[in-house]
Amino acid sequence: MTNDNKMLVEQFIHNAWGKGRFNLVKQMVSRDFLYHASQSLETNDIDGFIKEVDGLHSAITDFDLAIEDIMTDGDRAISVMTLCGSFIKPVFGFQPNQKLVGITCAITWTLQRGKVRHINLMIDIAHLQRQLAAA
Known part of the structure; x- marks a missing residue:
């Protein structure tokens, strides 16, 4: 099951953000x-998630996605x-x-019967601030 869950997370990342x-x-x-x-006080359903990811796609163009690591436990x-x-x-x-x-x-994930049930995403805002200040 762990390999199936790892594959589910990887496919979700590639299909959504990638x-x-x-x-x-x-x-x-x-x-x-x-x-x-982490940058929002709101909890969203799938439509809110899609809106946020779509907004990110329009703000950061020609982007490349790298999955650094995926760890699963049950x-x-x-x-x-x-x-x-x-x-x-x-x-x-940010401008x-x-x-x-x-x-x-x-991202922390809760999975249930081969589906994604909950995602909690934390963005390294400080790293983005440092990049923008250096530019």
Whole structure:
């Protein structure tokens, strides 16, 4: 089961953040799916998640996705990924600088019967601030 869960997390990351294949992503989540990100006080359903990821796609263009690590233990997982690309539209309260930036995220996952039930995403905002200050 652990390998299946690791594959589920990897496929979800690639379909959502990597390719924007949201119809596939909707099939990968449970009916009671919840999403929370560190930069927001809100908890969202799948539609809120898609809106946020889509906004990130429009703010960081020509981006590359790297999955740094995925660890699973039963129906729980944690992953680390980095998105790199040209920063062209405001995101997370930062103004664009037209330069290449990298956004590192750690995500905790709750999985249930082959579906993603809960995602809690933490963005390394300090690292993004340092990149923008250096530019």
